Amino acid sequence: xxxxxxxxxxxxxxxxxxxxxxxxxxxxxxxxxxxxxxxxxxxxxxxxxxxxxxxxxxxxxxxxxxxxxxxxxxxxxxxxxxxxxxxxxxxxxxxxxxxxxxxxxxxxxxxxxxxxxxxxxxxxxxxxxxxxxxxxxxxxxxxxxxxxxxxxxxxxxxxxxxxxxxxxxxxxxxxxxxxxxxxxxxxxxxxxxxxxxxxxxxxxxxxxxxxxxxxxxxxxxxxxxxxxxxxxxxxxxxxxxxxxxxxxxxxxxxxxxxxxxxxxxxxxxxxxxxxxxxxxxxxxxxxxxxxxxxxxxxxxxxxxxxxxxxxxxxxxxxxxxxx
Ligand code: TXA
Ligand code: MG
Numbered sequence: 001x002x003x004x005x006x007x008x009x010x011x012x013x014x015x016x017x018x019x020x021x022x023x024x025x026x027x028x029x030x031x032x033x034x035x036x037x038x039x040x041x042x043x044x045x046x047x048x049x050x051x052x053x054x055x056x057x058x059x060x061x062x063x064x065x066x067x068x069x070x071x072x073x074x075x076x077x078x079x080x081x082x083x084x085x086x087x088x089x090x091x092x093x094x095x096x097x098x099x100x101x102x103x104x105x106x107x108x109x110x111x112x113x114x115x116x117x118x119x120x121x122x123x124x125x126x127x128x129x130x131x132x133x134x135x136x137x138x139x140x141x142x143x144x145x146x147x148x149x150x151x152x153x154x155x156x157x158x159x160x161x162x163x164x165x166x167x168x169x170x171x172x173x174x175x176x177x178x179x180x181x182x183x184x185x186x187x188x189x190x191x192x193x194x195x196x197x198x199x200x201x202x203x204x205x206x207x208x209x210x211x212x213x214x215x216x217x218x219x220x221x222x223x224x225x226x227x228x229x230x231x232x233x234x235x236x237x238x239x240x241x242x243x244x245x246x247x248x249x250x251x252x253x254x255x256x257x258x259x260x261x262x263x264x265x266x267x268x269x270x271x272x273x274x275x276x277x278x279x280x281x282x283x284x285x286x287x288x289x290x291x292x293x294x295x296x297x298x299x300x301x302x303x304x305x306x307x308x309x310x311x312x313x314x315x316x317x318x319x320x321x322x323x
Contacts, residue, residue, distance in 0.1 A: 006161045007118060011125035013158045019043055021135045021149045022122055023163025024114040026087045026171050026189050027142040027283070028149050029058070029132030030157065031122075040101050040131055046156045049138040054104040055131040056089050056112050056172070060123035068109055068129065070095050075199045076177045082198050085115040087168050087189025091176035102131050108178045118163040134171060141222050141290075141318075144169050144283050169280035170310050175202065187310040189279065222283075222318040224290045228297040230319045237262060237298055247294030249285060249315075251278055251302045265292050269302075269311075279307040282314065 001009070010020045017039045020031045030047060032039035034057045044051055057068060065072065065080070069092035072080075076090050094109035103109050111129075114120060123130050134142040135149045135157075143149045146162035154160070173188035175195060183203040184192065196202050226247070229240060234254065237246060247265040248254065252273040254266055267285040269278035289297045299315045302308045 003118065003161075003163070006159065007122050007125060010122050010159050010161050011127075014122070014126035014128065014130060018158035019046060019156075020122070020130075021146070021153065021157045021160040022119050022130070022132065023116055023146070023161060023166065024058070024119045024132075025116040025166060025168045026114070027144055027166055027169070028135040028146065029119075029130075030135040030149075030153070031058070031130040031132035033126065034102055034129040034131040035097070035099065037099050037101050040099065043131065043133065044101075046153060047133060047136070047138050049133065051101070052104050053133075053138075054106055054110065055102050055133050056110040056174075057098070057102065057129040057131050058119065058123055059111060059113050059129050060120040062113070064129055065111065068095055068098055068111060069093065073177050075182055076175075078198050079175065079195065080113075083190055083194070084113040085120065086113075087115070087170075087172040088112065088195070089172045089174040089186075089188075091174065091178055091185065093178065108176065110174065112172055116163060116167075118161060122161065139221055139223055141224060141283050141286050142171060144280075148284075148287065165284075167280065168276075169282060169284075170307065170314065173310070175199075179203070187313050189307070189310065191306045192309055193306065221320075222286070222314050223321040224286050224297055224318060226290055226294050226297050227321065228286075228299055228315070228318045230315055231298045231300060234263075234300070240296060240298065244295040245293060247289035247292060247297045249289060249297060249299040251275075251300065263298075265289060265294060275302060275305070275307040275311065278302060279311055282311055286318065 017036045071093045089112040091108040098109045144166040168189040171188045173190040174185035176183045241262040245264045253268045269281045
């Protein structure tokens with residue numbers, strides 16, 4: 001079906017209380033009308049997501065901000081002005097019209113205006129904010145193509161709108177304004193450096209505190225089926241690879257023949273070590289390593305700057321399945 005037809009059909013489904021898989025620039029989302037509690041409950045059910053893990057509300061038009069948020073600090077306004085539409089979610093005190101099921105009973109609501117034009121056209125046509133978590137089963141790798149969604153949730157959603165591969169490829173950065181100072185709840189597609197150049201210093205909770213700020217931030221997430229091990233250098237591989245098929249996830253190309261006979265598959269995230277390109281390729285590469293039957297996925301950390309912070313966060317949390 002032509003994309004405009006898919007958007008029209010998706011908007012009808014949203015208005016009628018159905019569930020729509022939609023492309024965004026970050027990852028595919030599993031969307032429902034933010035004001036339809038039954039539809040929201042179905043989103044949790046399809047994802048097998050616990051009800052304590054709240055949803056992001058996606059808007060297409062800035063006029064929704066005042067309808068959904070009770071208070072918008074100046075720093076949040078600045079961020080919105082400079083970065084929206086884009087891969088940034090902000091948490092603000094919620095207004096009563098936001099159903100508790102969307103925020104898991106929390107006093108804050110997470111809001112995002114995606115830059116993906118298909119997503120914005122769909123939300124605009126539906127005429128309601130669209131609550132959408134990533135369109136994957138709870139705890140697994142996020143989808144960056146319509147096929148990824150189809151493979152995991154194909155039978156249970158009312159339509160999958162195919163907007164092509166996601167261009168950012170890693171979820172939005174989440175900044176909370178529920179405390180005195182802006183607080184990072186999840187590193188993501190907008191670099192922290194860019195945010196801090198607008199708001200000044202952002203508080204970064206210690207890893208073990210994250211989950212208190214953001215209920216969905218359980219340490220273990222983004223799990224591949226094969227165990228993912230974070231290694232410091234390729235020299236660590238011999239000790240883990242006895243009798244195992246090893247897949248290596250690396251930022252830059254590695255010549256397998258020169259160094260190692262005990263690596264079976266290499267996924268390189270970027271030919272020239274570009275962190276944006278690497279973020280864009282990360283989840284699809286993790287899926288490919290899983291699908292090729294690797295017993296172990298060994299992942300090399302990337303520099304912790306720009307989108308590297310979000311990439312390392314996802315790799316770390318994927319590795320927590322095995323502890
Ligand atoms: O890029 C993205 O943000 C994607 C696309 C689809 O927009 N969405 C996404 O949603 O990653 P999800 O549900 O997979 O992750 C959202 C995170 C969860 O960890 C959740 O706990 C947190 O946002 N969150 C949502 N609402 C919140 C709130 N009111 N207060 C604190 N954290 C919240
Ligand atoms: Mg998710």
